[in-house]
Amino acid sequence: MERVQKIGIEQYNLEQQEKIKILCYLLDNYNDGRKKNFFCVAVNLLELSELKETMKQIQQNDRLSVLSVKEQCSYIVDMFQKIADRRNIKLKLIKK
Numbered sequence: 001m002e003r004v005q006k007i008g009i010e011q012y013n014l015e016q017q018e019k020i021k022i023l024c025y026l027l028d029n030y031n032d033g034r035k036k037n038f039f040c041v042a043v044n045l046l047e048l049s050e051l052k053e054t055m056k057q058i059q060q061n062d063r064l065s066v067l068s069v070k071e072q073c074s075y076i077v078d079m080f081q082k083i084a085d086r087r088n089i090k091l092k093l094i095k096k
Contacts, residue, residue, distance in 0.1 A: 019043050022051050030058075032073040037093045042080040045091065050083050 004012045023043045027036060043051060057079065058064065064072055084091045 015048050
């Protein structure tokens with residue numbers, strides 16, 4: 001709600017649409033069957049600028065394509081986790 005008040009509903013909706021595209025890309029290309037919750041939490045909690053920068057790095061990494069799906073997924077999770085750690089954010093879904 002704070003973000004909506006700060007930037008306005010229209011800009012917030014545009015940001016959410018971009019985050020949806022990023023999430024769909026991650027799920028379509030780097031989900032090893034066990035990372036759906038992680039990617040959902042990461043995209044929701046991290047800033048759009050951080051997500052865009054990470055996606056740029058992922059897409060420019062030529063060596064990523066030679067890794068197994070599991071290794072690719074692990075690499076990407078590490079990238080998001082480093083950003084979250086810098087911001088003191090836990091990228092874990094807490095189930096009750």
